[in-house]
Amino acid sequence: MQSLFPVTHILLDESARELPTVRHWTDAFPHVPTTVLGEGETPDERLRALGVPPNKTVFFLTRSKGGLVKQCPGRTDHYVCCGLQTLDPSENCSMACSYCFLQSYLTNRYTVVQMDYPALTEEVRQVVSARPDRLFRFCTGELSDSLSLDPITRFSRHIVPFFSALPNALLELKTKTSRIENLRGLSHGGRTVVSWSLNPPAIIQREENGCAPLPERLAAARDAASAGYKTAFHFDPLIHYTGCHSDYSRVLDDLFATVPVESIAWISLGTLRITPFMREQIPRVFPKAKVTTEELVRGYDGKLRYLRPIRHGLYSHMLSEIRRKSKGKDVFVYLCMEDAATWKKFFDPAPTTPDELDLMFKDALLKKFPDLK
Template sequence: MKPTFKTPITHLVVERIVAESPVVHSLRERLPQVPVTYLDKVPESHKKIPGLLEIVHYKGRFWRSCPGTRIYECCGYQIVHIGTQCSLECTYCILQAYFESPNLRIFGNLDDLLAEVQSVAASAPHRLFRAGTGEFTDSLLLDPWTGLSRHLVPLFGRLPNAVLELKTKTDHVAQLKDLDHQGHTLVSWSLNAEEIIRTQEPRSASLKARLHAAQQCAQWGYFLGFHFDPMIDYPAWREGYRRTLQALFEIVDPARVVWISLGAFRFMPDLKRVIQRRHPKSRITTGEFIRGLDGKMRYFRDIRLELYRWMKEALHGWDPTLCVYLCMEGPWIWKHVFGFEPAQKGGLSAILDKAVRDRMGIAPQGQGADHASE
């Protein structure tokens, strides 16, 4: 199925060692008019070239643990590393300051990636793995052209102890329709107030388009996730988030939703200068912030509590059994939002594992539905 939406790619640079990769073949087939340059090695660049996509041979580990912190509650998430950078130009994006190279890059040695995923899952058959591709890039930004989901989704469908999360701000889901996912893939969207989407996420899909895509995925049997992260404190935030939640509630069946995360806007101090330089009209760094224990600038505690409590009440009014959790917050905040600390339920990782078992019906051998404490 050829995509009907506009591609962000205008030029391909490919390392010769991956020239015969299925990813490269898919790109050439779906983008026949896009010029291709083959090199022995794609050089690192500090200059952003709009529309450039680099396809390289990756020599590192494709499977890695999410870079959380011991200071805040960690969710035990695993990363399937498919590439770096994003072209959606969200003002708050940490990738602006995280990678030296500003250009889109994906890894062409797909066989190595798939073999490592299968090997890691097989190495611990009694463990439930929650993995995703959306940590260092948007999971579906390039998927209509790379065809990566056609390989990853069926693979996870064959893994009895692993689930795949595809995180996105796009509506690029058409290629997911006929894949044999076996109920092991959830597609998740970052959501926000429409004013924030319009002003801070300029190249992302609209709220309406994201929710329509979620509705389609649910009809195709996929489970769903949503992430209100970062939540932005602005004068009309209650009304803005109320409208977003109303739109979500009207179009999505909560029984298909595995989890919803909440996270207030936070940023490394160095990112502030990047935002001011690249997005001079943005005012998101001018709020009331304090340096957190992890060195990041965070809203004052009272602001975060107000955001989280309001959202939690609204979401549990929609479905009291829904797994709602906080991203990168400590036990004190958890206690004042939910009335308990994650440690009382076995930790955040156990809470999310339980959501997978309860909603998706997936439990490795030896793990029952009551494995996590109630």
């Protein structure tokens, strides 16, 4: 079983002090030093004064100042993006995947947690009400794992029922944990998708430090499906190495043997991509990691990726295996951060713009899950 995340220091924003959600933390960690920050005082300044090194075991509990709903940061002009919206109740992750983009994306070294849950949901409400024709997908797992902090934050208990009442939006809780306890018994209205990132056990052990092993993730997915949640799976990043094709086939075997296909809303595929900074950083921070040792070339967005033929080999294998192992049952598959040429090679019809993909997504979901209409 995964252990709960370590907390060495709590910084409490004065403006969040009175919020009831703060008690989740103070009750759970009564012996952890807690410092209240005055108005205008920054966590970095205070940590420096306290002589506490800023790292992700330091939690800054604060109140949203807005702007927590965003377009997925992966969206660029060069790639066909799925149009996901992100909602970030926390920033930074208690786990430590060697390939994680947060290493080069976040400027704070500590973990930020938003305490004002109604303010977050209000932001979502404003976005979805402006476009009633769209089927929005919101994911809380972009700048953090959606469920790793949930045993303490209990954010899922607030956000899942909220989404159940929205007519044109889905919530995606993306995780590499098995922490679904809080999801049980919630009124989700079929509008929450619990998703897991999957990789072969050898990759999980070497590259996904602190994350749940594959069998635990799949068991949690099965339980979520039993509770009526839609599920989704991300083979992202697909990692290339000698023997990877057969290893990924085995993961798919396990997936389809454990989780009912009927619950699967989508499967995404995306091969490894890292920034040049991460390529330098990963061997230093994760000496056992091997993700930087494969052949990587610079893509249109400046990130390093596998050679196009290697990427295509992985996609081709995964797509044929998913089709074969799902026994022809309808599973929507999409590519993450790939260009139109790659889409065209594997999909017919293939989207050429993010809007087209967004529409394809909507059609596929409404077809498979008429309850979403």
